Amino acid sequence: MKLENFRFETDSDGIALLTWDMPGRSMNVITEAVMAELGQVVDHVAGAEAIKGCVIVSGKEAFSGGADLTMLQGLGGEFRKLAKTKGEEEAMAFFFEASSRLSRLYRKLETCGKPFAAAVNGTCLGGAFELALSCHFRVLSDSDKTRVGLPEIKVGLFPGAGGTQRVARLMQTGDALQMLFKGDQIKPAQAKAMNLVHAVVPRDKLVETAKEWIKAGGSAKAPWDVEGFKNPSNKVHSPAGMMIWPPANAIYRRETQDNYPAAKAILQAVYEGLQVPMDLGLRIESRYFAHILQTPEAAAMIRSLFISKGELEKGARRPAKVPPLKIKRVGIVGAGFMGAGIAYVSALAGLNVVLVDRDQEAADKGKAYSHKLMSDQVMKGRAKSADRDALLARINATSDYNALKGCDLVVEAVFEDRAVKAEVIKKVQAVIGRRTIFASNTSTLPISSLAENFERPSQFVGIHFFSPVEKMLLVEIILGKRTGDRALATALDFVRAIKKTPIVVNDCRGFFANRCVLNYIREGHLMLAEGVPPAMIENMAKKAGMPVGPLSLNDEVALDLGWKILQATKKDLGAAAVDAKQEALLKTMVVDLERFGRKNGKGFYDYAPTGKKLWPGLADLQKTKLVADGIDRQEIVDRLLVVQALEAARTVEEKVITDVREADVGAILGFGFAPYTGGPLSYIDRMGTKAFVALCEKLAAKHGERFKPNKLLRAMARKGETFYGRFNPHKAAA
Amino acid sequence: MAEAFIYDHVRTPRGKGKADGSLHEVTAVRLAETTLRAVQKRNGLDPKLVDDVVLGCVDPVGEASGDIARSAAIAAGFGESVPGIQINRFCASGLDAVAFGAAQVMAGQKDIVIGGGVESMSRVGMGASGMLPAVDPSVAIPSYFSPQGVAADLIATKYGFTRDDVDAFAVESHKRAAKAWEEGRFAKSVVPVRDVNGLTILGKDETIRPNTDMQTLGGLKASFAMMGEQGGFNAVAIQGHPEVETINHVHHAGNSSGIVDGAAAVLVGNKAAGRKAGLKPRARIRGFASLGSDLALVLTGPVDVTEKLLARTGMSIKDIDLIEINEAFSAVVLRYLQAFDLDPAKVNVNGGAIAMGHPLGATGAMILGTVIDELERRDLSTGLVTLCVAHGMGTAMIVERV
Numbered sequence A: 001m002k003l004e005n006f007r008f009e010t011d012s013d014g015i016a017l018l019t020w021d022m023p024g025r026s027m028n029v030i031t032e033a034v035m036a037e038l039g040q041v042v043d044h045v046a047g048a049e050a051i052k053g054c055v056i057v058s059g060k061e062a063f064s065g066g067a068d069l070t071m072l073q074g075l076g077g078e079f080r081k082l083a084k085t086k087g088e089e090e091a092m093a094f095f096f097e098a099s100s101r102l103s104r105l106y107r108k109l110e111t112c113g114k115p116f117a118a119a120v121n122g123t124c125l126g127g128a129f130e131l132a133l134s135c136h137f138r139v140l141s142d143s144d145k146t147r148v149g150l151p152e153i154k155v156g157l158f159p160g161a162g163g164t165q166r167v168a169r170l171m172q173t174g175d176a177l178q179m180l181f182k183g184d185q186i187k188p189a190q191a192k193a194m195n196l197v198h199a200v201v202p203r204d205k206l207v208e209t210a211k212e213w214i215k216a217g218g219s220a221k222a223p224w225d226v227e228g229f230k231n232p233s234n235k236v237h238s239p240a241g242m243m244i245w246p247p248a249n250a251i252y253r254r255e256t257q258d259n260y261p262a263a264k265a266i267l268q269a270v271y272e273g274l275q276v277p278m279d280l281g282l283r284i285e286s287r288y289f290a291h292i293l294q295t296p297e298a299a300a301m302i303r304s305l306f307i308s309k310g311e312l313e314k315g316a317r318r319p320a321k322v323p324p325l326k327i328k329r330v331g332i333v334g335a336g337f338m339g340a341g342i343a344y345v346s347a348l349a350g351l352n353v354v355l356v357d358r359d360q361e362a363a364d365k366g367k368a369y370s371h372k373l374m375s376d377q378v379m380k381g382r383a384k385s386a387d388r389d390a391l392l393a394r395i396n397a398t399s400d401y402n403a404l405k406g407c408d409l410v411v412e413a414v415f416e417d418r419a420v421k422a423e424v425i426k427k428v429q430a431v432i433g434r435r436t437i438f439a440s441n442t443s444t445l446p447i448s449s450l451a452e453n454f455e456r457p458s459q460f461v462g463i464h465f466f467s468p469v470e471k472m473l474l475v476e477i478i479l480g481k482r483t484g485d486r487a488l489a490t491a492l493d494f495v496r497a498i499k500k501t502p503i504v505v506n507d508c509r510g511f512f513a514n515r516c517v518l519n520y521i522r523e524g525h526l527m528l529a530e531g532v533p534p535a536m537i538e539n540m541a542k543k544a545g546m547p548v549g550p551l552s553l554n555d556e557v558a559l560d561l562g563w564k565i566l567q568a569t570k571k572d573l574g575a576a577a578v579d580a581k582q583e584a585l586l587k588t589m590v591v592d593l594e595r596f597g598r599k600n601g602k603g604f605y606d607y608a609p610t611g612k613k614l615w616p617g618l619a620d621l622q623k624t625k626l627v628a629d630g631i632d633r634q635e636i637v638d639r640l641l642v643v644q645a646l647e648a649a650r651t652v653e654e655k656v657i658t659d660v661r662e663a664d665v666g667a668i669l670g671f672g673f674a675p676y677t678g679g680p681l682s683y684i685d686r687m688g689t690k691a692f693v694a695l696c697e698k699l700a701a702k703h704g705e706r707f708k709p710n711k712l713l714r715a716m717a718r719k720g721e722t723f724y725g726r727f728n729p730h731k732a733a734a
Numbered sequence B: 001m002a003e004a005f006i007y008d009h010v011r012t013p014r015g016k017g018k019a020d021g022s023l024h025e026v027t028a029v030r031l032a033e034t035t036l037r038a039v040q041k042r043n044g045l046d047p048k049l050v051d052d053v054v055l056g057c058v059d060p061v062g063e064a065s066g067d068i069a070r071s072a073a074i075a076a077g078f079g080e081s082v083p084g085i086q087i088n089r090f091c092a093s094g095l096d097a098v099a100f101g102a103a104q105v106m107a108g109q110k111d112i113v114i115g116g117g118v119e120s121m122s123r124v125g126m127g128a129s130g131m132l133p134a135v136d137p138s139v140a141i142p143s144y145f146s147p148q149g150v151a152a153d154l155i156a157t158k159y160g161f162t163r164d165d166v167d168a169f170a171v172e173s174h175k176r177a178a179k180a181w182e183e184g185r186f187a188k189s190v191v192p193v194r195d196v197n198g199l200t201i202l203g204k205d206e207t208i209r210p211n212t213d214m215q216t217l218g219g220l221k222a223s224f225a226m227m228g229e230q231g232g233f234n235a236v237a238i239q240g241h242p243e244v245e246t247i248n249h250v251h252h253a254g255n256s257s258g259i260v261d262g263a264a265a266v267l268v269g270n271k272a273a274g275r276k277a278g279l280k281p282r283a284r285i286r287g288f289a290s291l292g293s294d295l296a297l298v299l300t301g302p303v304d305v306t307e308k309l310l311a312r313t314g315m316s317i318k319d320i321d322l323i324e325i326n327e328a329f330s331a332v333v334l335r336y337l338q339a340f341d342l343d344p345a346k347v348n349v350n351g352g353a354i355a356m357g358h359p360l361g362a363t364g365a366m367i368l369g370t371v372i373d374e375l376e377r378r379d380l381s382t383g384l385v386t387l388c389v390a391h392g393m394g395t396a397m398i399v400e401r402v
């Protein structure tokens, strides 16, 4: 055996220890080479009479993150090449063979006749956990860091190396489906309770426990290979099955709006697989896996949610010449709703925080928010009270600006008011050092103009958080006209420290995310004004893939805020910049009826302790009412996505967005833009620029100028270009 | 093309479909046998003349398994020459069985057939044969599958029927059924189920509650609220009809079709064969149709299939004197009335399945008989029979007295 990614040694008891430790990598991943070597090991163990069995461990901190997704992406490329030269059929045969290779390898391990045990410490996810599942014995360390799970669904895939079949044979079907749908990372104790693993032991007992199991005569037969095996939920077609499958299918639809083929494939693979023996079940799973790998949803989600997101988090937009910064102390001015959240995530990341407000009481109130969030964690058993105390000790709440001295970065989150911000900038400037970077969390004021209040505009940057800060994964970094590289690098390093995903956009009204969102909300308003039943607007928005409907979203961000933005836009850009119908609707809601949204218990919805319900009075605001059955539902979906995608395309043309990855990742993480599309630009690319432009023109003719495609799109359509072709982020970097 | 005539029809009484129902001691094949024997005997028909027995049965498993139509023909003493075939289109099976036989008569391939159906819901159990459209994801998901009760609640929500509306309809169903029995309107067609000694086991429909009123119904709890919420089916229903914000659960045991046991048989043939056998035609089959319709509403097929059938026969709804639409749930009938703007006095004049029960495979044939009897009693000419069908289908037939 020639092994590069593993070490193999056999002890005096005849038990082999296979240590997975890939050179030059911090984390083990499954590659072509890993598969080839593991195959050799299985053959060797099976053939060597002196070897009783084999324990697999990792030589790294973690076990493994699973399959190399770029390898799977590569398969797609090879398929397309082969299809051209050898035809679809042969290409498909190759693709099926290649994409099922890992599954067959694991089955070979499982049926090789010698017992295998997986001894797992740290994360063990996806294809790596499927390896563990194919071993006859699984033992986990009780470490805080140990997590197992099958997260494939999160990037539009599903476990294709036996995961669906083995999990569905280890537990009740309903539980198995839930686990596969959610893709959660599971802690050791829970994994044991779910019957996913056999034992949980201290880390230093891992290998010993696994070896003991082999020594004690551990069986080399998986339960499902023992005659008489019964599925935990018995037969699919049975009264028990009738209690499981109809709701499972319904819940799939409820949770996915039928937008996610991978989730549907999980259902189908488990449904069909449980009706046949393991080998056939695995083959069925492989057939669906090959199919899902080729779906545009998987391609788009892998690209945006795994590859691009990872690249942006690792500093794809960071100016390379600025040496890495270690931010230790961050100042936050304004301990209100946003400031309190920013303080919490910063302290959580181990940074020292100075939290300043106008008076001590206000500052303390901001700090109290961290106390509350941490106490909730303690209550849920996710943190210890010592963690809470340590975190709170890192936050210095004060009204004294002098405390900001020595901060690497100061973020202001005071009232959205030019005069207040100007005053705060001056006050901060007076106390901080010359190298401190100043950031504003403004959501509507241009960064370049705010920077004019600061002596060193190159050190002024926008760091735009989303609310609630502790939940939202995205941060928009706004570059003013004069923002310098060090300010950008500092902002990126800060965002990285607090484990969020950054996108970098150039200064403009609304930046990137809010521009798209405002269009989305406006489209909902206009539909309402046209007479579309309110529930239909909301429900079709969810069908489009949005997390909440436009009316609901507007209620959350407050209608009066929308009204204010509209009035400001009108003042700055003229009456033509706002839609009269939208203005009339908002005026009625905000000025006449004082329906501000959730914050005062009445907006498009009525809010009661029992839940929210669309306000029945909306019907009276609709002068015409369209008959639901006559409404073109696809057009509603198109409108809601196209207004946003078109706005994203405009931001590219205006160079607000300079990297297409940022538009896609930003839209999904920032406002939940239909994840299955891979983001607004991927959505256009998938449709084809030409078709998208035609759709825009059709909608413009019917619904107004706001759908008119911009110049860039028309040019791209003529040339048949895509965003990822024309603005290929990897070519640009190279 | 030959014409198909209906020469006679019989049905058993409907027994409560539970262990304490009167027909719980009677096997499914015995129920079917009872109707076959009756229709043959009272017409003095030589069973050898029967070219086929077509029976609807929705759960053809266990004691209803293995082609219950052939079994029933044998048990009824029809002799080895009479074949049988069991078919299934869920709730319309009994009507489809008559249509299936009639079509072959019309096509000239058969002369005399018996169509009908049987269901022993107390003994075999609803759903005993499984429900693939709910189970296989590749079917259930594109089908917007939800249990029929949830779909009925969706219909009520979408078309604006309140709890009072659906309850009032149920009250009327009981009232009409009670009156029909009182006046002996079913007497001609209901044959008692007897034991081997000739003792009557059940002679009358068993689930009618003449005293049903708004108040008692008002006290019943909606049957499908929990299932709709927890099983995810409400969300599915709403995805099918997104203008609906929340499902208003209005159906319960008192305004849904009752679960019962029963069987029915309809004697169909062409003119020449009927004459030769000495039979007198009672009605002519003008036409029949089936179709698939809105999958999420599941139960609005009767509206669409009625339109289809009227178009095929070149008729208008105004040409129809009496209508029988199966009372699967109140909202199904209310929607039908609403869609055609019908006078309720022409529809289900003798009550329906809410009062008397719905023995799935047999009901279509039963209500076909009901409409013929009532056309004769009122001396009217044209009747239409229709049923909603699981998995979003509908079947209808138009008959005309001769």
Ligand SMILES: CC(C)(COP(=O)(O)OP(=O)(O)OC[C@H]1O[C@@H](n2cnc3c(N)ncnc32)[C@H](O)[C@@H]1OP(=O)(O)O)[C@@H](O)C(=O)NCCC(=O)NCCS
Pocket (backbone or CB within 6 Å): B091, B148, B149, B174, B209, B212, B213, B216, B217, B220, B223, B251, B252, B253, B254, B255, B256, B257, B258, B259, B328, B329, B358, B360
């Ligand atoms: C709705 C349904 C689930 C109710 O089933 P159930 O709960 O077993 O019904 P029950 O017959 O036990 O009746 C429940 C209660 O309602 C009462 N009830 C029923 N009809 C009543 C009436 N007209 N007046 C007063 N009470 C009535 C019963 O007395 C019983 O009360 P109890 O619990 O005190 O004994 C069932 O009838 C059903 O599924 N029907 C539809 C059948 C179907 O789907 N057919 C195929 C498609 S159409």
Ligand SMILES: NC(=O)c1ccc[n+]([C@@H]2O[C@H](COP(=O)([O-])OP(=O)(O)OC[C@H]3O[C@@H](n4cnc5c(N)ncnc54)[C@H](O)[C@@H]3O)[C@@H](O)[C@H]2O)c1
Pocket (backbone or CB within 6 Å): A333, A334, A335, A336, A337, A338, A339, A356, A357, A358, A362, A412, A413, A414, A415, A416, A417, A420, A423, A424, A441, A442, A443, A444, A464, A465, A466, A467
């Ligand atoms: N609320 C959101 O969803 C959201 C999202 C993104 C960005 N923002 C932006 O964040 C900023 C803050 O918004 P918020 O919602 O947290 O507002 P807020 O009203 O909750 O908090 C503002 C805080 O600033 C303090 N403050 C005012 N003047 C001050 C001064 N001179 N010195 C020190 N503190 C002062 C106030 O006491 C208050 O605690 C605004 O610029 C807003 O546009 C808000």
